[in-house]
Amino acid sequence: MLHSIALAVWIAALGWLMTILAIIGWRREKLARRQLRTAIEQRLGIDLLTGLAHRSAFLAQAEHEVNRSQRAGHALSVLLVDIDDMRALNAHYGHHGGDLALRHVGTVCRTLVRDFDVLGRFSSEEVAILLPDTRLEGARSVAERIIETVAAHQVVLEDGRRFTVRVTVGMAELASEVEDAEDLLLAADGSLKRAIERRRENETA
Known part of the structure; x- marks a missing residue:
């Protein structure tokens, strides 16, 4: 009797240990994939999810464009396109749904701008x-x-579910008080925050 109980406990413990090892292995594999993806993106200067420039590559190009426009006295504007309620999208459709939403936004942006405009993935949802x-x-x-x-x-998931993505956009124009790309992007970020606040006020009105 005691032998049977001990055997059952040992089998249960072994199953628990195998589960823990599987979880650890999955997390390590996931981390390794993330690290590899980051290394490739840094090497190529491209965000692999959207096909747009990744943040650091975009910032370098933004600095170049600001300097060029300031020297030549040309106009320059920037848009920050933010996905509405990204956290809710991830919660309802999973992170894969959020990835598809971001890819959709990136694709739309790329098709609506000129060849010489510069696009980049600025954050997890911008x-x-x-x-x-x-x-x-x-x-x-x-x-x-x-x-x-x-x-x-609409974005279509593999299981056939569909959902609509909506975005809010902040914008700013190069002006005399703007010293560099950081200033220009901060101005656009301020515009974006005000636009988001107006949207939320309209939703609750």
Whole structure:
């Protein structure tokens, strides 16, 4: 009797240990994949999910464009395209759904801008777009087209579920008080935060 109990306990403990080892192995594999992906992105300067420039590559290009526009006296605007309620999307459709939403936004942005505009994945839920030789009014027109087009085409999951992605856009134009790319992006970020606040106020009104 005691032998049978001990055997059952040993089998249960072995099963528990195998489960723990499997979890550890899965986490290590996931970490290794993430590290490999990061290394490739840094090497290529491209975000593998969206196909856009990754953040550091985009920032380097932004600094170049700001310097060029300042020297030549040309207009330059920037857009920050933020996915609405990304946390809720991830919670409801999983992180894969969130990835598909970001890829969808990146694809729409790429199709609606000019060949010489600069796009990058700016954060986990934002795409940034530099618009050389573009004043704020022109940037606003691009932003409106992005907002409309993103919402007009649903994202489709492998299981057939569909969902609509909506975005909020902040924007800023190169001005005399802007010293560098960081200033320009901070101005766009401030514009984005105000736009998000207005959207939330409208939703609760």
